[in-house]
Amino acid sequence: MGICSLSCFLKILKGVFCGLALLIPMFRGKMANPFGIWCEFVWTFGLVVAVVIFLLEMFLCDKIVELIVLKHSWADLVCGLYLQVSAMLLVASLIYCIIFVCGRLACLGDIFCAICSIIAFVLYTVDAVMAKLKCPSGYLSNLRGLLRFAESLVACVLLASVTDYFMGVEKHHKPAAMVWCIVVYVVCFPVPVLIILIHLIKLLGGLLCFALDRLEVIFNIVAVALYVSAAIIWPIFAYKNYNVGPAHTNRKHDRRFHDLNAATVLTYVNLALYVVDLILSVIALYKLSYITFPARRILTSGKY
Structure with missing residues (x-):
């Protein structure tokens, strides 16, 4: 994967906007609202996924992981993760806009946080669609894996x-x-x-x-x-x-x-x-x- 490729650029942007969305709530102190804690977890997870996949593909470790660890292909794992993080960011963005935006004095900070979350969702969705168009075969990127993930997401x-x-x-x-x-x-x-x-x-x-x-x-x-x-x-x-x-x-x-x-x-x-x-x-x-x-x-x- 080249450093100037579109996929690489999207991964960097996803990590940046997930990090920005996480930044303001962290500087305000400990989050007490359960929905706020959920949103912070989603942004952290999105940041970690973007950084880990970027590093593994940059240093060509994805083939090793596919060979030693995974039952299915690396493409299936990446596509499934992108689809899942997209859904998580969509839910987190909606929750944060409904509950927190202009619900307290620091309105501008919450608006900025929500915008970053929405941009991260759009970027993950674009990357997920690009990955899905390659039609990876496997569990995580197909109906059964996505259904299991949906059960966990709804439960959260x-x-x-x-x-x-x-x-x-x-x-x-x-x-x-x-x-x-x-x-x-x-x-x-x-x-x-x-x-x-x-x-x-x-x-x-x-x-x-x-x-x-x-x-x-x-x-x-x-x-x-x-x-x-x-x-x-x-x-x-x-x-x-x-x-x-x-x-x-x-x-x-x-x-x-x-x-x-x-x-x-x-x-x-x-x-x-x-x-x-x-x-x-x-x-x-x-x-x-x-x-x-x-x-x-x-x-x-x-x-x-």
Whole structure:
């Protein structure tokens, strides 16, 4: 990769604008808002991805990583990461514009931060489209990997909404049913990330003593059951207990209501994603079994 190539130039710009978006919140001190913490994580992740990929390709280490570490191609990893960071930056930009821009005295700083985040999103999107046009084959850049990532992304924003909703609420105003929903969100969150890593890294795949396809089906069944319970319980108890608790200012009370709505909607979104993933996992497992046992093909074709 030449130092003056378009791809190299885009990587530098992506790192610069992610760093600029991160700069103002960091200089203001520790971020307390869960959504602000999420945005800072996204900008940090975007900066790290741009810098690491730039250095690995500049020093020609990408081929070594592909040969030793990855199950699939380096192009699949890069394309998948670009698509994922694009989605993360889009969500972070929307969240920061809605919650922080002109929501406090330092309006100009927040506007500058949001503009840098939006520019970083555009740059990552352009690079992702360019990478996807090369049609890399693999897990991360295609439907199954992107679906797993979407589950994790929705869970991150969902947990931020739930955390913001409960900030300042006394312990006895947190019903056990709502705590159960939090447990569901927390338990289901890391598993898609782990599955993605197992699909990508050779060593992790070699440590498994059972078929990953069967594991995915089992996890999806459990996740769908857990999210169904949360989709029923959360709206009932959350809206019921919305007006319970210590008095708040109108703005804080309204923010809790928005958090409640966001958590409700995102619970149903993730439930839908897990249902789709379950269907695809069952189809993939059936196809694998159909190929593995040729006798079944002979029986079903009528050739006795």
